[in-house]
Amino acid sequence: MKASIGKTALAAVLALGAAGAASAGVTVNYVDSDKFADVPFAPWERKEVLDELARYFAELGKSLPAGQDLTVDVTDIDLAGREYPTSRGTRDLRVLQGGADWPIIELRYALSANGQVIRSGTAKLSDMNYLDRASRLSDNDSLRYEKRMIEEWFDKTILQKKS
Structure with a gap:
């Protein structure tokens, strides 16, 4: 399963990269994604989350200067909140409490x-105060806290923008 998720995510990133700047690109690899601390259990939900994060890295990569490429190997993910199983065939419920359930x-x-x-x-991206900070991302985006962390890291570390 891990190989197919990684290949699918890579294909999505490459497709998005082709749509962006021709000389700038982002490659995202998920290393042992079946061992990640907290991503959805259902294979289709897991793939959905990993693909969405890969697309977000690719979107940020459009701001790279011409001729620059970024390779990211994600080694662990712990999504914001905690996941609780629901009835068969439906999406599990993710509850955000703002305690020891911050994204990493x-x-x-x-x-x-x-x-x-x-x-x-x-890098180890984390946001202990994830519920107490404003975000420009939509409240309907289930990965808004993770995306905010990724964007802040990208701006500071990759683009080296001053805060």
């Missing part, structure tokens, strides 16, 4: 320009 994403990254790595490292 662990990753490795390499930013390259013209084939040369210009910046690389590891």
